[in-house]
Amino acid sequence: xxxxxxxxxxxxxxxxLAADATRAATGLPVKRTRRAGASxxxxxxxxxxxxxxxxxxxxxxxxxxxxxDDQFSNQAFPWPISLANxxxxxxxxxxxxxxxxxxLVVAGLTTILTLVxxxxxxYVLARLEFRFKNVILAAIIATSMFPGISLLVPLLKLxxxxxxxxxxxxxxxxxxxxxxxxxxFNLTAxxxxxxxxxxxxxxxxxxxPMQAFRxxxxxxxxPGVFTTAILTFIAAWNEFxxxxxxxxxxxxxxxxxITSLFTGQYGYDQPFGTQMAAGVVVTIPLxxxxxFFQRRIVEGLTSxxxx
Amino acid sequence: MTTAVQAPTPPAKAVGxxxxxxxxxxxxxxxxxxxxxxxxxxxxxxxxxxSALRLSFQVTHQGxxxxxxxxxxxxxxxxxxxxxxxxxxxxxxxxxxxxxxxTFTVAGxxxxxxxxxxxxxxxxxxxxxxxxxxxxxxxPWAIPTAISGLLWKWIFQSDGIANTVLHTHVLxxxxxxxxxxxxxxxxxxxxxxxxGLLALAGLQVIPGEVYExxxxxxxxxxxxxxxITLPLARPALVVAVLFRMLDALRMFDLxxxxxxxxxxxxxxxxxxxxYEASNLRYGTAAAYSTVLFLYIAVVAFVFVKVLGADLIxxxxxxxxx
Numbered sequence: 063x064x065x066x067x068x069x070x071x072x073x074x075x076x077x078x079l080a081a082d083a084t085r086a087a088t089g090l091p092v093k094r095t096r097r098a099g100a101s102x103x104x105x106x107x108x109x110x111x112x113x114x115x116x117x118x119x120x121x122x123x124x125x126x127x128x129x130x131d132d133q134f135s136n137q138a139f140p141w142p143i144s145l146a147n148x149x150x151x152x153x154x155x156x157x158x159x160x161x162x163x164x165x166l167v168v169a170g171l172t173t174i175l176t177l178v179x180x181x182x183x184x185y186v187l188a189r190l191e192f193r194f195k196n197v198i199l200a201a202i203i204a205t206s207m208f209p210g211i212s213l214l215v216p217l218l219k220l221x222x223x224x225x226x227x228x229x230x231x232x233x234x235x236x237x238x239x240x241x242x243x244x245x246x247f248n249l250t251a252x253x254x255x256x257x258x259x260x261x262x263x264x265x266x267x268x269x270x271p272m273q274a275f276r277x278x279x280x281x282x283x284x285p286g287v288f289t290t291a292i293l294t295f296i297a298a299w300n301e302f303x304x305x306x307x308x309x310x311x312x313x314x315x316x317x318x319x320i321t322s323l324f325t326g327q328y329g330y331d332q333p334f335g336t337q338m339a340a341g342v343v344v345t346i347p348l349x350x351x352x353x354f355f356q357r358r359i360v361e362g363l364t365s366x367x368x369x
Numbered sequence: 370m371t372t373a374v375q376a377p378t379p380p381a382k383a384v385g386x387x388x389x390x391x392x393x394x395x396x397x398x399x400x401x402x403x404x405x406x407x408x409x410x411x412x413x414x415x416x417x418x419x420s421a422l423r424l425s426f427q428v429t430h431q432g433x434x435x436x437x438x439x440x441x442x443x444x445x446x447x448x449x450x451x452x453x454x455x456x457x458x459x460x461x462x463x464x465x466x467x468x469x470x471x472t473f474t475v476a477g478x479x480x481x482x483x484x485x486x487x488x489x490x491x492x493x494x495x496x497x498x499x500x501x502x503x504x505x506x507x508x509p510w511a512i513p514t515a516i517s518g519l520l521w522k523w524i525f526q527s528d529g530i531a532n533t534v535l536h537t538h539v540l541x542x543x544x545x546x547x548x549x550x551x552x553x554x555x556x557x558x559x560x561x562x563x564x565g566l567l568a569l570a571g572l573q574v575i576p577g578e579v580y581e582x583x584x585x586x587x588x589x590x591x592x593x594x595x596x597i598t599l600p601l602a603r604p605a606l607v608v609a610v611l612f613r614m615l616d617a618l619r620m621f622d623l624x625x626x627x628x629x630x631x632x633x634x635x636x637x638x639x640x641x642x643x644y645e646a647s648n649l650r651y652g653t654a655a656a657y658s659t660v661l662f663l664y665i666a667v668v669a670f671v672f673v674k675v676l677g678a679d680l681i682x683x684x685x686x687x688x689x690x
Contacts, residue, residue, distance in 0.1 A: 107491035108502055115505040115562055119512065121530060122520045136533045183406035192399045202406065205414045207669055209619035211639040212658035213413065215646045216420035239413040246406060271398050300513035302622045303643065318515040322626050334523045341516040348511040356504045363563070364570035364605075 119345075126339040133335045147339035151324075157312045158340055161320040165344075168233045168305070168316055169298035175234065176241040176294050177287060184249030185275055189261065199250070206243035210303050213239055221308055232308040233316070237301055241294045248293060251365040252286030253279070289362040292355055296348055317344045418662070424655035425450050450656035463657065465633060466641040469549070470661070473637065474617040477556050482610055484557065485564025490598075492565065493572045506562040514559065518626030521555035525627075542627065548634045552624050556617070564609050571605025572598065604677075611672040618665050638664070 128135065129144040151158050186192075187199050217236055226232040256279065264274035305316040312320070321340040324333050352359060428449040429442050453459040492502055509517070524531050525541035532538055541551040575598065583593045599606075621643065624635035631644045638661040645654035672678045 101495075104491060104494040105498075108495050108498055111488050111491060111502060111562075111565075112505045114558075115509050118517075118520055118524060118558060119508050121524060125523060134528055136530050179405040179409055182402035186399045186402045190395055190399050192396045195399075198403065198407070202410065204669075205410050207615045207665055208414055208418065209639060209658065209661050209665055211619065211621065211642045211646075212421050212655075212662045213417040215642065215651060215654045215658050216417045216424055217413075218646055219424070219651050220420070235413055238409055242406060242409060242413075271395065296511060300515075302513065302515040302626075303639070307643070307647070318513045322515050322519055332522075334519075334526070337519050338523060341512075341519055344516055345512050348513075349508060352507040352511050353504055356500065356507055359507060360503055360566055360570075364567055 122338050122341055122345075125335060126342045128335060130335055147335040148343070150333070150336045151340040151343065156320070156324060156336075156340075157315070158317070158320060158343075160313050161315050161317040162343070164230075164314060165299055165317040167230060168237065168301075169295050171230070172234050172237045172241050172298040173291055173295045176238055176245045177291055179238075180242055180245035180249055180290075181280075181283075181287065182275075184246045185253055185279065187246070188250045188253030189258075189279075190271070202243050202246050206240060206247070208239070210236075210240070214304060214307055218307055226308070228309050228311045228314040230314075233301075233305050236304045236308070237298050240301075241298055244297060245290050245294050248290045248362055248365060249283075249286060252283060252290070256282060285358070289355075289358045292351055292359060293362050296351065299348065421655045421659055421662075424651055425659045427652050427655075429650075429652050444652075450652045451660075453653060454656070454660070459653065462636070462641065466636045466638045466657075467660075467664075469635060470618060470620070470637045470639075470664075472549070473553065473556065473620055474614055477553055477560070477617050478610060478613050480553075480557050481561040481564050481613060482606070484561040485609070486568050486606070488562065488565030489568035489572055489602075490594075492569050503566075506565060509559045509561075510563050510566075512559070514622035515626050517555060517559055518623045521551065521558075521623075522627050525551050542629075544628075544632055544634050546634065548628045548632065552627055552635050555623055555627060556620070560613060560616075564606075564613060567609035568602060568606055571602035571609075574605075575601045607672065607676050607678045611669065611676075611678045614668055614672070615665055618668065619661065 124138070124140050125133070126147050127140040127143050127145075128147070129140075129142065130146050130150075132140070150156075183202075187195060187202075213236060217232075221227055221232045260278050260282070261271075261274045264278045265271075269277065300318065301316075302318055302322075305319045306322075309315050309319070315323070317340070321337055321344060324337050324340065426446050426448065427444050428447040429444040431442055433439070454463045488506070492499075492506075495502065512520070522542055523529060526532075527538070527540050531541065539547050541547050579597055579601070580593065583597055588596065619639050620637050621639040624632070624637055625640055625643075628635045630640065630647075636644075638657055642654045642657040642661065645651075645657060
């Protein structure tokens with residue numbers, strides 16, 4: 063699920079895009095020949111990539127839009143289009159609407175808590191010099207590689223004994239185990255890029271480190287914080303194993319979990335049409351985020367690890 | 370890194386105490402701002418890890434109490450949970466899960482890396498349509514794994530689109546090698562674009578002059594790829610592969626949703642430990658998950674020490690040398 067992007071360096075994509083723009087503007091002959099030579103194959107390759115990435119997603123959307131009677135049709139276009147699958151996904155007995163709300167609460171609160179806690183840590187790790195700094199940063203990064211299952215087994219036992227099963231905190235707290243390292247990692251990379259002259263200027267003006275952080279750094283770091291928020295939210299929204307294990311009541315399930323547990327009319331037939339419709343609903347917010355913030359997301363994912 | 374504390378420079382006697390004072394202030398400030406993160410991580414990671422270790426040595430027996438005649442659980446400290454890995458019925462199940470975890474990781478990451486690098490090379494060449502490509506590459510990554518498991522389950526139905534397109538009649542989601550293959554395909558689809566993005570970022574920092582120089586020296590495309598592109602993009606690639614491997618080793622959602630819980634052909638260490646825990650055998654579950662944890666730690670260690678994966682990034686560890 064969540065992969066932790068490596069921290070450290072700048073935003074190479076933005077740089078490359080800027081370089082493209084300059085090339086286009088100056089129209090250097092060398093570049094022009096390279097572009098003309100590369101394009102037919104490159105376009106074919108690009109088409110293959112886009113089809114590879116989107117075809118299964120397209121199939122989910124298409125299957126969701128079929129009439130239940132045509133569900134097993136393998137036509138590339140659903141005709142006539144029907145919203146029956148969406149209606150049955152939102153049928154009260156499925157509890158899907160409530161599950162979406164639960165997902166929003168869990169992912170939203172996880173993101174907010176993670177950012178509030180992680181921002182200060184990332185700032186300290188990126189900007190200040192103190193003892194054991196590398197050890198702490200390495201430890202925080204190391205925590206991101208712990209397998210969810212080895213955290214889950216004891217937590218499950220604990221949550222049973224303190225009656226936390228079917229509560230939001232039982233999903234939010236363990237989610238921070240992957241969200242917090244991810245956020246600290248990304249934010250540290252972002253803070254490192256900011257010029258040190260900012261704090262120096264603030265200090266010359268008599269600001270304490272705390273004031274420099276709050277009044278100077280934080281407002282300027284807003285884009286990085288926003289990118290981190292998107293990545294954290296997506297990771298928390300997609301979380302499955304914790305949400306599956308610490309809930310057993312339908313009205314506390316999150317959307318991905320409840321979708322995977324939908325049962326058909328007779329219990330044994332899997333209602334794929336309904337599940338595809340619910341899958342589309344669960345995925346749409348993320349696809350919208352991806353469409354609007356693709357550049358930021360890519361920058362966040364690739365920040366660092368690149369020398 | 371901590372030079373100011375270690376080295377009180379003799380000539381600056383007047384400044385010394387003041388500077389030391391400020392350094393101590395910075396240290397205290399840093400500790401204050403770091404403490405929430407450290408505290409939360411200790412709570413949600415430190416505690417469970419220690420607790421899992423303790424649980425894994427707790428052996429539970431179910432027996433009938435001779436005086437009351439009730440079924441009771443008695444537990445004592447011992448190595449039985451780990452011993453079960455090497456003998457008895459659980460041993461074959463464990464090693465099957467271990468084998469599946471390893472093969473999913475090795476095969477999956479190898480295929481993903483090849484496809485991902487190919488994607489990166491193409492994306493690097495393309496000048497127009499970057500936005501569309503980037504957005505579509507992000508779609509598999511953004512779809513929740515559980516949902517993509519459902520989606521692939523639908524695709525792999527007996528009368529589904531996969532069999533129609535391939536003109537086959539494989540029952541993909543039933544036990545067998547094809548189930549393993551189905552999980553692998555679904556995993557590769559979701560994660561190859563992620564490697565592609567990281568590899569692309571690695572390609573983009575290679576200066577164009579290097580390629581021009583290679584061209585002048587008469588280097589062909591393959592030679593250029595293996596001698597220039599790959600070595601220069603290596604740091605980015607090693608980190609991407611490491612992250613993917615750590616992720617693949619703990620694979621849970623895909624086999625669980627696509628094939629089902631406790632299915633022999635796709636059982637991973639994560640799903641096996643989960644199955645044990647869901648049957649309230651916490652001791653064995655903790656033992657299996659501890660083994661998985663150690664396995665992951667060894668892989669990470671090998672990557673960082675042998676292949677030199679720099680996770681922290683330049684500016685911290687990098688400056689040390």
